[in-house]
Structure formats: C-alpha cells, structure tokens
Amino acid sequence: MTLRARLTAFRVRLLGLVAKELRQTVRDKRMIGILMIAPMIQLLVLGHAVNLDVDHVPILIADEDRTAESRDFLNGLTAGDAFRRAGEVENAAAALDAISVGRVPLAAVLPRGFAADLAAGRTAQVQLLVDGGDSNRAIVAQNAAQGYVLRRAQEMLAQRLGRAPGRVRVEPRVLYNPSMNSRVFFVPGVAATLLLVVTLVVTAMGFAREKESGTLEQIMVTPLGGTTLFLGKTLPYALIGMVDLGLVLGVGTWVFGVPLRGPLGVVFLGGSLYLMTLLGGGLLLGALARTQQQSLVAAFFLIMPAILLSGFASPIENMPGWLQPWTLLNPVRHMVEVMRAVLLRGAGLADVAPQLVALGGLGLAVFTSSAVVLRRRLA
Amino acid sequence: MTGAAHAPALEARGLRRRLGITDAVAGLDLTVRPGELYGLVGPDGAGKTTALRLLVGLLVPDAGEARVDGVSVMSGGPALREALGYMPQQFSLYGDLSVAENMRFFADLFGLAPAIFRQREAELMQLTRLDRFRDRRASALSGGMYKKLALSCALLHRPRVLVLDEPTNGVDPVSRRELWDLLYQLVDEGLAVLLATPYMDEAARCHRVGLMYAGKLLAEDTPAALVKGFDDVTWLVHLSDAADPGARDAAEARLRERPEVRALSPQGGGLRVVVDRAGDAEFRRYFAAADAHWRLSPVAPDFEDVFLRLVTHAS
Numbered sequence: 001m002t003l004r005a006r007l008t009a010f011r012v013r014l015l016g017l018v019a020k021e022l023r024q025t026v027r028d029k030r031m032i033g034i035l036m037i038a039p040m041i042q043l044l045v046l047g048h049a050v051n052l053d054v055d056h057v058p059i060l061i062a063d064e065d066r067t068a069e070s071r072d073f074l075n076g077l078t079a080g081d082a083f084r085r086a087g088e089v090e091n092a093a094a095a096l097d098a099i100s101v102g103r104v105p106l107a108a109v110l111p112r113g114f115a116a117d118l119a120a121g122r123t124a125q126v127q128l129l130v131d132g133g134d135s136n137r138a139i140v141a142q143n144a145a146q147g148y149v150l151r152r153a154q155e156m157l158a159q160r161l162g163r164a165p166g167r168v169r170v171e172p173r174v175l176y177n178p179s180m181n182s183r184v185f186f187v188p189g190v191a192a193t194l195l196l197v198v199t200l201v202v203t204a205m206g207f208a209r210e211k212e213s214g215t216l217e218q219i220m221v222t223p224l225g226g227t228t229l230f231l232g233k234t235l236p237y238a239l240i241g242m243v244d245l246g247l248v249l250g251v252g253t254w255v256f257g258v259p260l261r262g263p264l265g266v267v268f269l270g271g272s273l274y275l276m277t278l279l280g281g282g283l284l285l286g287a288l289a290r291t292q293q294q295s296l297v298a299a300f301f302l303i304m305p306a307i308l309l310s311g312f313a314s315p316i317e318n319m320p321g322w323l324q325p326w327t328l329l330n331p332v333r334h335m336v337e338v339m340r341a342v343l344l345r346g347a348g349l350a351d352v353a354p355q356l357v358a359l360g361g362l363g364l365a366v367f368t369s370s371a372v373v374l375r376r377r378l379a
Numbered sequence: 380m381t382g383a384a385h386a387p388a389l390e391a392r393g394l395r396r397r398l399g400i401t402d403a404v405a406g407l408d409l410t411v412r413p414g415e416l417y418g419l420v421g422p423d424g425a426g427k428t429t430a431l432r433l434l435v436g437l438l439v440p441d442a443g444e445a446r447v448d449g450v451s452v453m454s455g456g457p458a459l460r461e462a463l464g465y466m467p468q469q470f471s472l473y474g475d476l477s478v479a480e481n482m483r484f485f486a487d488l489f490g491l492a493p494a495i496f497r498q499r500e501a502e503l504m505q506l507t508r509l510d511r512f513r514d515r516r517a518s519a520l521s522g523g524m525y526k527k528l529a530l531s532c533a534l535l536h537r538p539r540v541l542v543l544d545e546p547t548n549g550v551d552p553v554s555r556r557e558l559w560d561l562l563y564q565l566v567d568e569g570l571a572v573l574l575a576t577p578y579m580d581e582a583a584r585c586h587r588v589g590l591m592y593a594g595k596l597l598a599e600d601t602p603a604a605l606v607k608g609f610d611d612v613t614w615l616v617h618l619s620d621a622a623d624p625g626a627r628d629a630a631e632a633r634l635r636e637r638p639e640v641r642a643l644s645p646q647g648g649g650l651r652v653v654v655d656r657a658g659d660a661e662f663r664r665y666f667a668a669a670d671a672h673w674r675l676s677p678v679a680p681d682f683e684d685v686f687l688r689l690v691t692h693a694s
Contacts, residue, residue, distance in 0.1 A: 009490030026474055033649020214471035218532075219467040221435050222488040223457030 010340040012225055017232025021206075023237065023333035035202060035240050036247070039194045043248055046190045047183055047256050057141045058086035060107040062095040069115035073126075076106060076152060082144035095129055105131040105140050119155070141190060146346055187256045188339035191248040194331055195271070198287070199241045201299045207233060207286025208295040226375030234279040238272070241279070245271045254345075261346030269349075270338035276363030277331040280370040287373050306332045334358045386449065388413045389540045393443035394433050403429035405594035407443070411571045413539065413554050416562065418585030419575045420686065426594040427575035428468060431544050434573065435465045448617040459532055461489065464538035466529045468545045468575075474518030478509055479530055481517055482535060489536035496535070506561060523554025530561070541565065543574040546582065547657035559584060579683040590686055597689040609680045611641055611688055612659045616650040617674040630673065637662060642687035651678070655686050 025031050059078060063070050078085040086104045089095050095107035109127035117124040128145050129136045210216040219229065243266065252258040282299070287296035309319070310332035316324055327333050334355040341347035341355075349356075387410035394407040403426045411417040419427050432438040434445045436452040436459075445452040447462050472481045482503070504510040506529040512520065517528060526546055533541060546562075547555045554678040560583075566572055566586075574585070582588050582602065589599040598605060618630055631650060634640050639658025643653050654662045666675050 008492075012487050012490050012492075019487075020473070020476070020484045023480065024473065027475055213474075214467060214469050215473055217437055217467060217483075218465075218471040219488065220437060221460055221463060222485065223460045223490065224488045225457060288599075371396055 009223075010228060013228050014235075017224075017229065018236050019372055020234065020260050021236040023242070031101040035198060035244065039244050040247060040251055043187070043190055043251050044255065051211070055081045057082065057106055057137065057144075058104050059083040060086050060095050060098050060104045060142075062090065062092055062109040063088065064112045065089050065110045067115035070110045073152065074108065074110065077145070077148055078149075080144075081309040082148075090127075092127060099129050100247060102131070104151070105134065105137060106145075108145070116357055122209045132250045136336055137268040139298060151311050153209045161251070183256045184258050185340070187252040187258045188310075189310070189336045190342050191245070191252060192274070192276050192332055192339055193307050193310070193312055194248060194293070195241055195244060195274065195335075196278055197239055197303055198244060198273060200282045200303065201296065203233065203237050203279050203282030204285040204289065204295040206237075208281055208289045208292040211286075211289075212291055229369060230283065230371045230374045237279055237282075238275050241275045242268065243273060249343075258343055260343055262342035262348060264342075266342050266347075266349050266352060266356075267339060268367065270335055270342075270352065271357055272365045273359035274331055274335040275355060277359070277366045280367035281365065284366065284370040284373060287370070306330055309333065310336050314335050328358065330364065331359055331362050334362075387407060387411060387446070388415075388448060389434060389542075389573055390446040390449075391430070391434060392446070393445065394430065394440050394445060395442040396429055396433055396438055396440050398429060402594045404433060404440075407433075407594070407596060408487055409428070409573075409589050409590075409596065409599065410621060411540070411573045413571050414566055414569045414586075416547060416566045416572045416574070416586045418588045419573065419591055420579065420582035420588055421575075421591035422690065423577060425591045427577075427591055428544055429594075430574055430591070431465075431542050431573070435463055436460070436543050437465075447545040453528055461639050462539045464533035464536070464541040466526075466533045466541075466546060468548060469640055470525070472517045472525075472529055473513070475516060477516055478520070479513040482532055483527060486535050491536065499535055499537070503534060506564075506612075507694060508557075515619055519615070520675075521551075522549040523551055523558070523575050523669075526550055526558060527561075530558070534565070538570070539570045540573070543572065545575055545577065547576070547578070579681075582686075583682045588682075589651040592693050597693055598685075605685045606680055609685050609688070611656055611680070611681040611684075612654045613678050613684050614652045614654060614662075615676050615678045617676065618649050619672045619674070626672070637665060642684065642691045644660045644683070644687055653680075653684050 015244045025035065042181075060072050060077075063074060077083060083106070089098060089107075092109040092111070095109055098104050099107055109124050111127065114124050114126070126149060128142065131140055132138045135143065207216075210219070236296040249258075249260070249264070249267070253260055281302070286295050286297045289298055308314075309316075309323070309330050311327070312332065316327050316333065319327070337357070338352045338355045339351050345351075389411040391407045391409045393405050395402065396404045405426070407426075407430055409417070409419075419430060421427050421559055426438075429438065433440050435451065436455075438589070439453065447455065450459050454614065476620070479500070482500055482652065483496065486500070487658075491499070504513065504630065507528055507530065509531065512524060517525060521526060521549070524531075524547075530543075530546065533543075547558055550558065562572060575580075576582055579614050584602075588605065590605075591595045600608070602653060603640065616630065616634070618627055627648075627650070631645075632641060634643055634650065634652060639655045639662045640652055641655050642653040663675070666673065
C-alpha cells in the first residue's frame with residue numbers, strides 16, 4: 001500500500017470512529033446530560049456551596065450583668081455583618097448547653113460585674129464560647145469578636161483620655177480578590193475538578209462498555225490499529241471537554257463574577273494538556289477494567305485523592321512535607337494553579353510555564369502509556 | 380466444492396489454548412480451502428468458540444499456529460485482517476446505531492472509499508433483504524435480521540475467509556434457510572467458510588465436517604463419508620407406553636446398562652440406539668426377552684449417530 005493510500009485509510013478510519021462516538025453520544029440523552037448539563041448544574045450548586053466566607057454567624061447572648069453598659073456592648077457586637085443575634089439566655093451554663101446540643105455555634109457571655117469592673121478601671125471579662133467543630137468558622141468568628149473587643153477598648157480609652165490615643169494600625173491591601181470572596185477563589189478549582197470527573201469517567205466507562213458489549217472484539221478483527229482507535233476514542237471527548245471548559249468559564253464569569261484577567265488562550269492550552277492526561281487515563285482504566293462497573297470504581301479511586309491533593313480546597317503547603325512533592329504528579333493541582341493564576345492574577349504564558357510543562361509531561365506520559373496498552377491489546 | 384486443489388485459505392496447526400484449568404483447545408489441526416464450507420461441530424463446551432477465536436487472532440495460542448492464506452494470524456497485522464471476516468456468536472454490533480450506520484462504521488474501519496461502500500452496501504442490502512430496515516436500530520432487529528446484519532458487516536470488505544460462530548443460533552427456521560442459501564452463494568463465489576455449530580442437521584450441509592470434543596477433533600471428513608464409515612447398527616426402540624414419562628426414563632436406564640449399547644438418544648416417542656456390530660445379535664436376543672411394551676425397528680444411520688457414537692467413545 002502506498003503512503004498516500006495509507007493516509008487516506010487512516011483518515012477514513014479515524015473520521016469514522018469520531019463520527020460514531022459523537023453520534024452515539026448525541027443520541028444518548030443521559031450521556032449528553034452527564035457531559036454538558038451536569039457540569040453546569042454542579043458548578044452552580046458547588047460554586048454556591050463551597051464558600052468559606054464567614055458572616056452573620058448566629059451568636060447566643062448571655063447578659064448576666066444586665067446593665068446599660070453590658071447591653072450597649074452586646075448591641076455593638078451584633079450590629080455589624082459578622083454576627084447575628086440568635087437569642088438570649090440567662091447565664092453562661094445555659095449558653096454552654098445550647099452550644100453542646102448544637103443549637104448555636106457561638107455564644108457571648110458577659111459576667112456579673114462587667115459594668116462595675118469597667119467603671120473601676122479593672123479588666124472586665126467577656127467570655128466567648130465557640131464550637132470548634134467547624135474550625136474554619138470558629139477561627140474567623142473568634143477573630144471578628146476579638147477585633148470588636150479591641151475596637152471597643154480603644155473607644156473607651158479615648159473617652160477616658162478625652163482624646164484619641166496614638167495607635168498603630170495594619171492597613172491590609174488584598175490583591176486580586178479584594179473582597180476576599182472565596183467563590184472567586186473556588187470556582188476555577190471546581191471547574192478543573194469537574195472536567196476531571198466528567199472526562200475520566202466517560203472515557204473509562206465508554207471503553208469498558210465496548211468490551212462488555214462485544215463490539216471491541218468486532219473492532220479487533222478489522223485492520224484498525226491501536227493508535228487510530230486511541231485517537232478515535234479520545235478526540236471526540238477532547239472536543240466535548242473543551243466545550244465544557246468554555247461553558248464552565250462562562251458560568252464562572254457571569255454567575256460568580258470570576259474575573260478573566262489573563263489570556264484565555266493560556267487557560268485553553270492548559271485545558272488541552274490537562275485533557276490529554278484525563279482522556280489517556282480514562283482510556284487506560286477502561287482498557288484494564290473488565291466491566292463498566294470496575295472502570296467506574298477505579299476512576300473514583302483516582303478522582304478522590306486527585307481532588308483532595310490538588311490544593312483546590314486546602315493549601316498544599318499545609319500538607320505533610322513528605323506528601324507535598326507527590327502532588328506535583330497530580331494534574332489537577334497544575335490545572336487549578338493555571339486557572340487561578342490566569343483568571344485571578346492575570347498571569348500570562350511565561351508565568352504559568354512550569355505548570356504547563358508539568359501538564360504536558362504528565363499528559364504525554366499517560367497518553368503514551370495508554371496508547372501503548374491499546375496497541376498491545378489490538379496488535 | 381470448487382477449490383479442492385487450492386492451497387488452504389485457513390489453516391490450524393497444532394493449536395492449543397488453556398482457559399483456566401481446562402484445555403479448551405488441545406491440539407487442533409484443520410484446513411479450509413477456498414470455495415469450501417467447513418463445519419466445526421460439537422456439543423457446548425467442546426472448544427469450538429475458543430478454536431474460532433484463535434483462528435481469527437482474538438486469542439493468542441499457547442502452542443501451534445493459525446494461518447490465513449499462508450500468513451500467521453498473530454503476525455499478519457492489518458493486511459491479514461482485511462482477508463478475514465468474523466461473526467461472533469453473541470451480539471457484537473452497536474445496538475444504538477441503525478442498520479445503515481453499523482454498516483457504514485465497519486466499512487470505515489476497513490477503509491472503504493465512499494463509492495465502493497455504497498455499491499457494496501446496496502448489494503448486501505439486496506442480498507440479505509435488509510434494505511427495508513436500514514434505519515432501524517440494531518437492537519430492535521429480530522434474531523434473524525440481526526445475524527444478517529452481522530454477516531453483512533463481516534462481508535463488506537469482501538474477505539477471502541469467513542469465520543462464523545453459531546450463525547443460526549436464535550434464528551427462526553425461515554431466516555435460517557435464507558442464511559444457508561446466502562452462505563452457499565458466497566461459497567460458490569470462492570469464499571472459504573468455517574462455521575461452528577452444535578446442530579447436526581447444519582453440519583450435514585457442510586462440504587466437510589470436523590467433529591470436535593474436549594478441544595480435539597475426533598473425526599474429519601465429508602458428512603457422507605463419515606456416515607459411510609460408520610460400522611455400528613442403529614435401532615429405533617418404540618415404546619407403547621411412551622406417554623408415561625417414567626417409562627421412557629426406565630427404558631433408557633435399562634438399555635444404558637447393556638454393554639453392547641454405544642449411544643442412546645430420545646427420538647419422537649422412542650429411543651434411538653447405536654449398538655456395537657459385534658454385540659448386535661446379543662442385543663436382539665436381550666430385546667426379544669425384555670419388556671412387552673417395546674418394539675424394535677432398524678433405521679439407517681445418520682450423521683448424528685456417528686457423532687454420538689464418537690463422543691460416547693471419547694468420554
């Protein structure tokens with residue numbers, strides 16, 4: 001066969017496979033739902049749910065002092081956005097009970113003698129009871145309450161001195177996400193993890209289904225080579241993955257106000273390298289699994305640690321030292337970093353080059369080993 | 380048969396393959412020539428499907444070799460697969476694609492140019508009378524229609540060797556006849572066909588037959604020659620109390636105990652018995668003195684008797 005005839009046959013085979021995959025996908029309403037609609041819904045739901053901003057924390061009040069000063073102090077505490085008055089109880093014991101049964105996460109107790117202590121120039125006690133179960137909320141609430149107490153102390157000092165005392169103030173200037181809106185930080189991460197779930201599972205199960213239904217054997221008695229099969233099985237989903245990435249970025253921008261500061265081309269370049277790993281990995285799982293169920297279970301075994309060790313929710317610097325270098329093998333980590341850097345910080349190609357190189361290297365390794373396994377199986 | 384003088388189109392030499400703890404194929408030798416219809420016949424579990432999968436390269440043999448047109452199946456690569464058509468026993472097409480889409484897909488995999496595909500599709504649609512169902516999904520086809528579609532997909536690229544695993548399994552009698560007519564037509568055109576079947580009447584329609592049992596060929600010849608070489612005597616035992624299910628079981632149990640009885644199978648209301656020629660006189664004496672409800676009549680041996688006799692002997 002001449003080279004020209006070979007190329008023609010390759011093109012006919014590849015296009016035939018891609019057309020068949022797309023036809024089957026479009027025809028299967030559930031598949032379209034999984035590939036296109038589920039990621040959007042998940043992004044909307046998760047984008048709203050994954051929110052670490054702490055405000056309007058319900059706080060229970062126990063005013064044992066019952067003086068004008070104690071009432072004024074407590075009114076000031078719940079006047080801002082940080083706390084919402086959730087009710088009042090008689091004393092510290094009742095407040096403790098309410099926390100221990102989970103009714104409220106926080107209680108402020110002003111003991112008897114609060115106003116008298118202040119008047120006498122002694123240190124007045126304010127007790128803050130915090131449910132540490134949700135450590136993030138506990139820390140943020142505690143900081144907000146301490147901040148309030150500090151401000152009040154300064155005001156009282158100023159009143160007593162008749163003038164404002166000299167003071168040092170920290171003026172934080174938050175870059176890239178000035179309102180410290182955690183959604184803006186999380187949505188790019190959610191997008192990267194959604195792409196992981198959708199593409200890995202769909203390719204793994206799709207290939208396992210070919211095996212289970214006997215169609216793979218029918219393909220294996222044709223002259224189709226492993227490389228053509230591999231490309232035919234990944235290209236359609238690469239296309240769908242890119243469309244998903246576009247949709248996710250759209251929803252992130254319009255619904256959650258995620259900024260698009262950097263060049264989008266870099267995000268899509270990262271996305272295509274990222275998809276190489278995911279699709280290659282999915283196909284590898286599908287080729288090694290015997291049934292669709294096996295491939296699904298295997299995919300979830302990979303998905304869970306890949307998400308948890310990506311820095312998507314908890315910073316990699318907080319992970320144990322021995323574990324941190326291993327996260328470099330996690331493509332989700334690099335994709336989350338690329339998306340956050342480009343979208344939030346406006347990073348360009350050069351800034352995220354290390355992540356792109358890592359994604360490319362991982363993609364090449366997984367893609368090649370998957371292709372080799374398929375070639376062996378079809379040789 | 381037109382190709383007796385030709386070199387084999389399909390060849391198995393000492394093929395062996397172990398599956399789990401059984402020797403599914405334990406040293407298989409066979410040849411199929413161009414224009415020959417070869418039937419591999421045997422009971423379920425004889426190793427027919429494994430043998431076919433080895434012959435088309437879907438399984439790697441532990442020993443031995445399969446060849447198509449003289450080229451090893453394991454090393455022949457894509458060019459060799461263009462010479463092969465394979466239709467497995469189970470559903471192996473895309474149920475969610477239509478008849479026409481399935482054909483188009485397999486034509487693409489064989490790299491057929493659109494014009495050639497259209498011409499062959501039209502020929503095969505006409506030959507199999509599938510044209511009325513071209514837009515129907517494969518999963519919605521009847522058993523016979525599905526087999527015709529699978530056969531069409533296996534023939535699109537005009538293979539020289541066609542391997543069929545129980546092609547009439549789950550097919551109604553009319554479609555079965557149509558499939559056989561189609562096969563004869565293809566063989567007349569020079570195609571080498573190897574088919575596996577558990578049905579003796581189908582095996583008797585083949586040019587040559589290999590009787591397979593426990594992974595080996597027990598005998599191989601034309602059906603007529605196998606029957607001709609049959610040296611035992613076949614009797615039909617009529618049971619006047621056949622309506623009583625217990626009576627036939629009891630008769631079968633008693634006859635099985637006779638040392639001269641080689642094989643035994645139910646037929647109509649009676650039992651078909653293959654008796655060793657040397658023990659035939661003894662059998663008749665026993666019979667005359669046996670149950671008054673029984674009557675004996677001689678029948679001409681057929682292909683099934685040959686097969687049952689060989690299997691009983693082997694086991």
